[in-house]
Amino acid sequence: MDGEGQTKKFMFVNRKVPYGTVYALESLEVVLISAAFDQDVSLAFVDDGVYQLKNGQSTDGIGMKNFSPTYKALGDYDINKLYVEKESLEERGLSLDDLMELTYEDEDDDWAEKTSIILVSREELAEVMDQQDVLISS
Amino acid sequence: MKFTILINEGPYQHQAADSAYQFAKAALEKGHEIFRVFFYNDAVNNATRLAIPPQDDRNITVQWAELAEQNNLDMVVCIAAAQRRGMLDDDERDRQGKDASNIHPAFRISGLGQLVEGGIQSDRLITFGD
Amino acid sequence: MATISVEGKDIEVDEEGYLVTLADWVPEVAKVMSEIDEIELTDEHWDILNFLREYYEEYQIAPAVRVLTKAVAKKLGKDKGNSKYLYQLFPYGPGKQACKFAGLPKPTGCV
Amino acid sequence: MAMLHIVNKSVFERGTLDSCLKSSLSGSSILFIEDAVVSAVNNTAVSDKIKAELSSKNFYVLTPDLNARGFTDADLIEGIKGVDYAGFVDLVADNSNVQSWL
Numbered sequence: 047m048d049g050e051g052q053t054k055k056f057m058f059v060n061r062k063v064p065y066g067t068v069y070a071l072e073s074l075e076v077v078l079i080s081a082a083f084d085q086d087v088s089l090a091f092v093d094d095g096v097y098q099l100k101n102g103q104s105t106d107g108i109g110m111k112n113f114s115p116t117y118k119a120l121g122d123y124d125i126n127k128l129y130v131e132k133e134s135l136e137e138r139g140l141s142l143d144d145l146m147e148l149t150y151e152d153e154d155d156d157w158a159e160k161t162s163i164i165l166v167s168r169e170e171l172a173e174v175m176d177q178q179d180v181l182i183s184s
Numbered sequence: 185m186k187f188t189i190l191i192n193e194g195p196y197q198h199q200a201a202d203s204a205y206q207f208a209k210a211a212l213e214k215g216h217e218i219f220r221v222f223f224y225n226d227a228v229n230n231a232t233r234l235a236i237p238p239q240d241d242r243n244i245t246v247q248w249a250e251l252a253e254q255n256n257l258d259m260v261v262c263i264a265a266a267q268r269r270g271m272l273d274d275d276e277r278d279r280q281g282k283d284a285s286n287i288h289p290a291f292r293i294s295g296l297g298q299l300v301e302g303g304i305q306s307d308r309l310i311t312f313g314d
Numbered sequence: 315m316a317t318i319s320v321e322g323k324d325i326e327v328d329e330e331g332y333l334v335t336l337a338d339w340v341p342e343v344a345k346v347m348s349e350i351d352e353i354e355l356t357d358e359h360w361d362i363l364n365f366l367r368e369y370y371e372e373y374q375i376a377p378a379v380r381v382l383t384k385a386v387a388k389k390l391g392k393d394k395g396n397s398k399y400l401y402q403l404f405p406y407g408p409g410k411q412a413c414k415f416a417g418l419p420k421p422t423g424c425v
Numbered sequence: 426m427a428m429l430h431i432v433n434k435s436v437f438e439r440g441t442l443d444s445c446l447k448s449s450l451s452g453s454s455i456l457f458i459e460d461a462v463v464s465a466v467n468n469t470a471v472s473d474k475i476k477a478e479l480s481s482k483n484f485y486v487l488t489p490d491l492n493a494r495g496f497t498d499a500d501l502i503e504g505i506k507g508v509d510y511a512g513f514v515d516l517v518a519d520n521s522n523v524q525s526w527l
Contacts, residue, residue: 052304054303054304056300056303059524061444061526061527068225068226069192069225069527072224072225072264072265075264075296076224076296076299076300078375078378079295079296079297079299079300080300081378082297082300082378082380083297083300083301083304085300085303085304092444092448093440093444111374112374113374115372115373115374116373116374116375118372118373119372119373119375119377119381122377122381122384122385123378123381133447168447168448171448172447172448172449172450173450175428175448175524176427176428176450176453176522178522179303179522180303180309180522181309181311181522181523181524181525182190182299182303182309182311183311183313183524183525183526183527184192184225184311184313184527185518187517192527199433199459199460199490200433200459203433203458203459203490206489206510207510207513207514209510210509210510210511210513210514211514213511214511214514214515216514216518263422264422267422279329279330280328280329281328281329295422307518308517308518308522308523309523310431310517310523310525311525311527312525313525313527314527
């Protein structure tokens, strides 16, 4: 199941607002499964994708499941590289304070709780993307 | 070279499924290997055996089935996405206690792990979607 | 649709015995389901079921078995946080059987 | 080897091309397929934006998609190369990784 011990760099690129389409939810489902394969998994939130991490999501009025709490479980799944693009946040009048707190416990640092969100510029993200083996966009 | 193809859109609504099919065909003609074609999101609807498109246009499900038969393609429909959208094979029909199935036998239902494995085992994973 | 009788009320379950409506869950549901599966629920079982319900409440997913064992080890101790222990309690697997008793959604069998 | 970026949306409908241009390194390749082929046509309101990138990135357009929408290679911005599906396959194989800007 782990692909004969190979480790590849997987990046899931999220560029859509949640709820209007199913892409954010179904992308998150792949991400959770990918955790079982011991790969080097990261997520990117670009353009409207940054809205997926917006805090305070409440779906009571639209009758859909609020899946935003699931992003908080990613740390338990050892997925702790969530790249958020700075320009996309700024264009939308958002800052890190508007996003959910997403953390993981660092096994190599006495289980210290650390943030999973990595704020990057467009240029920095382009470099990170360039180094990936597999980019899955939705 | 080994490719895995990920498709995210249903047939006819969006060109993604057609583009993926043309790409797969061209890759095979050039001697490449298709490790897997993975149908996710609405793309699970590519696998319906009940569609009746007009005779003067392409039949996307049949095209896939023929390509698969000629080239021994592994075509996987995501079980989670399929269940949401009412796509069932005979086994799932029985397991879930439903009264019908609709997945063409050229496709098989399996989990999302098959997509991740495709990414690991292939040289390239290419996505077609909206 | 099949039903199970809980506190004198008929509750709908699917072909595999999972709740059709998650809001129907009360502790007695776990007890009735475990009797059908011929398991006697102990405090040790309840530790896991309560943990699963709390996890689901917080994250809106059932944890993968690997995540469950790690989290149980942290919360209840290493002797309980391993899959052998969990399978002793739930022979059909913590992912399937315990989630069923705890009234969580049916796993899609995704991996 | 560099990265292949695939764009499939009309530049007049969505900002996908902008996102792709801003997030692609120089030396990378950009392929227009499906509705995005209209972005490669010359003398549009966005031609100049693409022309400005031609020196640092390689631009391609999927000719069958271009033809389907009533254009030919003669309508392209100079410097954008037309490829058929076989050429599309080569681009995927010859670049180190591929991202679809959906």
